[in-house]
Amino acid sequence: MSREVLGNFELMVMLAVMRLGDGAYGVPISRAIEESTSREVLMGSVYAALERLEEKGLVASEVGNPTPERGGRAKRYFRITKKGLRQVRDTQVALIKLWQGIPALQGGT
Amino acid sequence: MKISQPPILATRLLERLASGPHGDAILGDLIEQYRQGRSAAWYWRQVLLAILVGLAKDRVLGGMAILGSLLVLLMIIVSVGRHPSSLGSGLFLTDITLLGAYGAYSVWVWRQRGLKLRQALTAGAQTGIMLGVVLIASHAIEWFAPFGSSTAVQLVRGAGSTLLMLGLLGAAGSAAWQRTRSVKLAMIAGLWCGAVAVLILLSFALTLNLAFEAHAVAWLHEPLVASGMSDPGAFVVRNSLEAASEILVRVPIAAFVLSFGASLSNAWITKWPRKLAVLAAWFTPLIFVAGAASLWYADSLQRSDRPPFVMAGILAAGIALCSAHPIWSSLSRRRRELPPAT
Numbered sequence: 179m180s181r182e183v184l185g186n187f188e189l190m191v192m193l194a195v196m197r198l199g200d201g202a203y204g205v206p207i208s209r210a211i212e213e214s215t216s217r218e219v220l221m222g223s224v225y226a227a228l229e230r231l232e233e234k235g236l237v238a239s240e241v242g243n244p245t246p247e248r249g250g251r252a253k254r255y256f257r258i259t260k261k262g263l264r265q266v267r268d269t270q271v272a273l274i275k276l277w278q279g280i281p282a283l284q285g286g287t
Numbered sequence: 288m289k290i291s292q293p294p295i296l297a298t299r300l301l302e303r304l305a306s307g308p309h310g311d312a313i314l315g316d317l318i319e320q321y322r323q324g325r326s327a328a329w330y331w332r333q334v335l336l337a338i339l340v341g342l343a344k345d346r347v348l349g350g351m352a353i354l355g356s357l358l359v360l361l362m363i364i365v366s367v368g369r370h371p372s373s374l375g376s377g378l379f380l381t382d383i384t385l386l387g388a389y390g391a392y393s394v395w396v397w398r399q400r401g402l403k404l405r406q407a408l409t410a411g412a413q414t415g416i417m418l419g420v421v422l423i424a425s426h427a428i429e430w431f432a433p434f435g436s437s438t439a440v441q442l443v444r445g446a447g448s449t450l451l452m453l454g455l456l457g458a459a460g461s462a463a464w465q466r467t468r469s470v471k472l473a474m475i476a477g478l479w480c481g482a483v484a485v486l487i488l489l490s491f492a493l494t495l496n497l498a499f500e501a502h503a504v505a506w507l508h509e510p511l512v513a514s515g516m517s518d519p520g521a522f523v524v525r526n527s528l529e530a531a532s533e534i535l536v537r538v539p540i541a542a543f544v545l546s547f548g549a550s551l552s553n554a555w556i557t558k559w560p561r562k563l564a565v566l567a568a569w570f571t572p573l574i575f576v577a578g579a580a581s582l583w584y585a586d587s588l589q590r591s592d593r594p595p596f597v598m599a600g601i602l603a604a605g606i607a608l609c610s611a612h613p614i615w616s617s618l619s620r621r622r623r624e625l626p627p628a629t
Contacts, residue, residue, distance in 0.1 A: 204316035221316055222337030225309045226344050241312075247322055249298075251315030 184269050190214070191227045192266050195237060195256050203242070203253040228256055236262035293321040297334040304338045304350070313337055347408040348415070348483055349397030355486035356390035362493040363531070366524045372516075373524035382528050385535040389482055396479060404472060407463035411476035414459035415483025421451050422488040430495060430506065450579070450608065452538075453545055456480055458612035460546025461553040465616055470550045477546020481538040489531055496527050545609055552606075553613035564617045571607050571614060578604030 184192065194210040195202040207228075208219045231237045242253040258266070277283065301314050317337075321330045342350035360383065367379055396408055425448035432440070456477055463469075463476030496503050504511070504519040507526055516522045556564060581600030 204312060205319055208316075220336045220340065221313050221333050222340035225313050225337075226340050229309060229344070239309075244315075247319055248315035249293075249318040251311050251318065253315060254309060254312035 184265060185227075187223065188227050188231060189266070189269055191224060192231065192236065192258060192262060196258050196263075196266070200255070200257075202256045207256070231262065232256075234261075235259060236265055291322055293318055293330050294327050297331050301334045301337060305341055310341075345397075346412065347396055347399070347405055347479075348412040349393055349395075349399070349408075352393035352483060352486055353390060353397060355490055356386050356393055359486060359489045359493060359531075360386050360390075362490075362497060363528070366493065366497060366527065370518060370521035370524045372518050373521040373528070378525065378528040378532055381532045382535065385532060389486065389535070392478070392482055403467045403469065404475070406466040407469070407472035407476040408479050410462040410466055411459045411479030412483055414455050414462065414476075415480040416487070418452055418455040418480060418484035419487030421448055421455070422484055423491045424448075426488065426492055426495075430502075446579075450604075452484075453541060453605070454608045454611055455484075456538075456542045457545040457549035457552075457609045459542070459549075461549035461609075461612040461616065463546070464550035464553045468554075470547065470554070473550030474543060474546045477542040477549075478539055480546070481542030485534055485538050488534065492530075493527060496523060545605070548605065548609035549612060552609045553616065556610070556613045556617045559617070561618075564614060567610065568614050568618060571610050574603050575607030578602070578607060 190211050191207060194207045197210060198206050204221060204224060208221055208224050211219045211224070228237060228239070232239060236259060237256050238259050239254050239256045242255055244250050244252045298314065298318070301310070301317075305311075305313060317330060317333050321327075338350075342354065345351070363379070363382055363386075367373055373379075399405060399408065425444055428444050459480035460473040460477040464473040467473070500520055500523060503523045507519075507523060510526070511519055511522045514522055516525075556567065559567070578600045582604065585594075585600065
C-alpha cells in the first residue's frame with residue numbers, strides 16, 4: 179500500500195473527478211461535492227486540492243477551448259491517473275477496515 | 288440576448304492576484320456560475336477567498352509579505368494617529384517609503400513564475416521564517432523579561448540573536464545557490480529571507496506596542512526621561528519608528544553581503560575533497576570564536592582605544608558565519624552519496 183495519505187477533501191475531489199469522467203472541470207466538480215455535503219464549496223479550495231493532487235501525480239489536467247459564457251476563458255479538464263486510482267483504492271480499503279466492527283456505526287441511519 | 292457581467296472589480300482583482308497555474312480556469316468557472324444565476328455577493332465571496340487560499344498555499348510567501356507590509360503600514364499609521372506629537376522627525380516618511388519598497392519587492396516576488404527563481408525564493412522564505420521566529424523570541428525575551436535583568440543575560444540574548452541572524456542570512460544564500468547554482472539568485476534569496484524576517488518581527492513588535500502601550504512606556508521609562516518628551520505614548524511610537532527604520536535598512540544590507548559571501552563559499556567548498564571539508568568543519572568554530580572574542584574585547588574599550596585587529600575580528604566572524612551552511616551541506620551531501628557499507 180502506498181504511504182501517501184489523502185485528506186478528506188482531496189478524496190472527495192478525486193471521487194468527483196472519477197464520477198464525472200471526461201467532463202470533470204471546476205464547475206461540475208464543485209457542484210458534485212456541494213450536492214454530497216450540502217455545503218457551499220469554495221472554488222479556490224477545489225483548485226488548491228487539484229493543484230496538490232496534480233503535484234503528487236494523482237490527477238492530470240488539460241486545457242479545453244475558450245468559450246464566451248466563461249468570459250473567453252478555457253476550461254481545465256481533470257482526469258485521474260493510474261497512481262491516483264491506486265491511491266483511491268488503497269484509501270477505500272483502509273477506510274473499510276477502520277469502519278468495520280464499530281458498534282455505533284452498525285445499522286444506524 | 289444580453290450576457291450578464293460579473294462584478295468587474297472582483298474579476299480584475301482575481302486576474303491580478305490569482306496564484307498558481309489554474310488562475311484563469313478558476314476565473315472562467317466563477318464567471319460561468321455567475322451567468323447561471325449565482326449572486327454578486329457569492330461571486331465576491333468566491334473571488335476574495337480564492338485569493339486568500341492562493342496566498343496561504345504560496346510557498347515563496349510573496350502574497351503573505353504583501354499583506355505583512357500593509358499590516359505594518361497600517362499599524363504605523365494607527366500608532367501615529369493615536370499620538371500625532373510623535374511626528375516631526377521625518378521618521379514616519381522614511382518608514383513609509385521603506386515599507387513601500389518592501390511591498391514592491393513582495394509584489395515582484397509574488398509575480399515570479401520561473402522555476403529556478405521560485406526555488407531560490409522558497410529557500411529564502413523558509414530561512415526567513417526561521418529568522419523571524421528567532422527575532423520574535425529575542426524581542427519577546429527583551430520585552431517580557433523582568434526589568435533590570437542582568438546585563439550578561441541581555442548581552443547573550445542580543446549577541447546570540449544577532450549572530451543567528453547573520454548565520455541564517457548566509458544560509459539563505461548558500462541554500463539558494465545549492466538549488467540553483469546561481470550567485471545572483473542566491474542574493475535575491477538572501478534579500479527575500481531578510482524581508483520576510485523583518486516583516487514578521489515588525490508585525491509582532493508593533494502589535495505588542497499597540498496592545499500593551501502601558502508596558503512599553505514602563506519599559507522605556509529611562510530613555511523617556513532622558514528625551515525630555517512630555518507624551519510617553521508619543522515617545523514609544525517615535526522609538527518604534529526609529530527602530531523600524533534601522534532594521535528595515537540594516538537587515539537587507541547584511542543579507543546582501545552575507546548571501547553573496549555564503550553562495551561563493553558554497554561554490555568553492557563544493558569543489559573541496561572531503562578531508563579538507565572535515566578539517567574546515569573543525570577549524571571554522573575556532574575562527575568564529577577568535578573573531579567573536581576580539582569583538583567582545585573591543586566592546587569593553589573606548590572607541591579611540593580599540594586596536595586595529597578589531598576589523599580582522601569582524602572579518603573572521605563573518606567568514607565563519609558565511610561558511611557554516613556551505614560546510615554543513617557539503618558534508619551532509621557527501622555522506623548521502625557514500626556507498627552503503629558492506
